[in-house]
Amino acid sequence: MYTRGPVVVMELPEKLNHAEGKAFLVELQPLLEVDRPRIVLDCSQMQNIDSAGIEILLHCMEETMKRDGDLKLAALSPASAAILELMRVDRLFEVFATADEAAKSFQAVASLEEPQTLPWYSVPRGIADLKAAS
DSSP states (O other), rough: OOEETTTTEOOOOSEEEEHHHHHHHHHHHHHHTTOOOOEEEOOTTTTTHHHHHHHHHHHHHHHHHHHTTEEEEOOOHHHHHHHHHHHHHHHHEEEEESSHHOOOHHHHHHTTSSSSSSTOOOOOOHHHHHHOOO
């Protein structure tokens, strides 16, 4: 695990099945419970995933979304990508080629979330402009 700004990058185990997934989830759970979690799951070491592993990924996604956060996958192997597609969950996850690309994608979203100085509907006008318009 390492952080890149407000983003946490966690490496998935080689096998994401029921036994390995439980241990992984115990380690990840505190990170899922923060406000607006931003998590990247690095799948570069993952060679095998089963239905229990997919259930764990879905649980992690659900927990981040409950707290107005997001979870992204990175470096998914072709075999793992095929399994996600067969289970019809591939469209639920945003997948990136590398963990760095996934972490940077959070920064792009964060810059768009900055508040505007004026509401979208307000037009700065002075009293003179209002009197002239009437």
